[in-house]
Amino acid sequence: MSGDLPLNINIKEARWDQGTFMGRAQHFFMVTDPRNVLLSSKVLEDARVTVENYRLGIVKPGLTEDQLWRAKYIYDSAFHPDTGEKMLLVGRMSAQVPMNMTITGCMLTFYRTTPAVVFWQWVNQSFNAIVNYTNRSGDAAITMNQLGAAYVSATTGAVVTALGLKSLTKHLPAIMGRFVPFAAVAAANCINIPFMRQRELKCGIPVTDAEGKRLGESSKAAQQAIVQVVVSRIGMAVPAMAIPPVIMNALEKKAFMKRFPVLNAPVQVGLVGFCLVFATPLCCALFPQKSSMNVSSLEPELQESIRQSNPSITTVYFNKGL
Template structure:
């Protein structure tokens, strides 16, 4: 009888969830590209958009309880990580606020496949170029605001300036290149939307995050202790995000035009021209399913910088109060 009691006691102890799991960090090693890719395949999973408010709040409760040293009875490690990724998919990492639905990373694939597919399909007329570039930059403005780094507010004027500047830049680039490619092979004209998107990213992201460039973003030591705000860190973060965003768009805007250019010469699309847009959107979606998480994984989310590369006044502040710190960390945004 004692042996039976001991067996069940040991079994219950074995299944009790440890409170030492570091859920501040992703489940996979973020120092490697593969680990970051696994993380972002989970973060950008479009199925997260279908989760109910109750599911999101349950995940928040599980994570907040666990951070305070409490684990729900019967909670397993897999369930804990699932709750973390549900929480991360909907709540901002710095502010903790629930993010706008279409601004979440899980909305990237369905939203971008629709917008990009239409940009690549309806690129021949000026009104179509104007409309889809406006739609794309409106979406980008929401994404950039939702996934901004740090906890600093963005004013309405800053939002408006970034939005208008990026939309103008994208439209001018698209229309300018469109006029230059009139006498070139049709395949060249298909790449005009990509050039416009790349130009807009270079304008939109820095402008949307101009407050970070002016005042800096929070920097911490390896244990998460806040050390101050750095403009140099903000500059590095924004450059990395711009590169990732352009890389994210490249496959979806470079591969489908080649395929569609060949398909449009076939009898099927000549007979059923209405299938052009659905095929284009589908091809773009296929590219984005892989390009989105892989390009998000190009740089660590919790980026780092040596203290010696920070502003002189920040260096002096850190060396005075935290002389042992050689590297600082910051959330680069997405």
């Protein structure tokens, strides 16, 4: 059964050229669109059915190409690319802006006291743990013990870093204290992401040929994927945690803000949100989602296996995660 829409549209790939930064940016502006968080279960299920049916050659009568691509991006925003499972709502990339703007805004607002630093770093790492698990690469399971160890390690690292830097900035200009949350978040990302994805480092992630045929699992590919994600996440935090502190440091000296200090948190959250709307997709676009590496860079045994079964293949591909 088929409709008027041709069956040769490759919705396994993005709509825009992923070989260019601009193409990847357009793709991630769609994937991270915060409005997708508000979509109902019915809309998500309809998108899933539309996408999966199209892949089977079944086209709903009257379906247009724009509607198909819209369904594909709704599907991508809510379902894991490797497992096909519906992702936790707060862990989806479409929830990054509303969740991060709230948490980051509060971290930047309430940074002066030790209890506030500990609490908001804990909240942030709890959220990051969910995001990192939800957007992991591959389809291998991770145990509760591994999840617990990653969560405790990342949270401890973030809190220790934040408190250590906070004590060092006591005798420095006040503006320096505002950047402590960013340093703590950057350090925690270097801990949290590898720990939450340690299963990939131990067992590898699926690598495929250009057509998507699975060739094996590679820990080397996992290492490259995790490094790329760490860089992207730190880059994502730079505008949101570096620009608002400078603006707020100036605003808090104004008579209006002194008169209405209750506006401090809402203004800071708003500034962070504005930065994140652009920083989130642009930093996700730093590296291709379908990353690649030379066969010669893989583990020796996997190289040998690929050369024996597919001697013409020189490059393999894998989902780097987000």
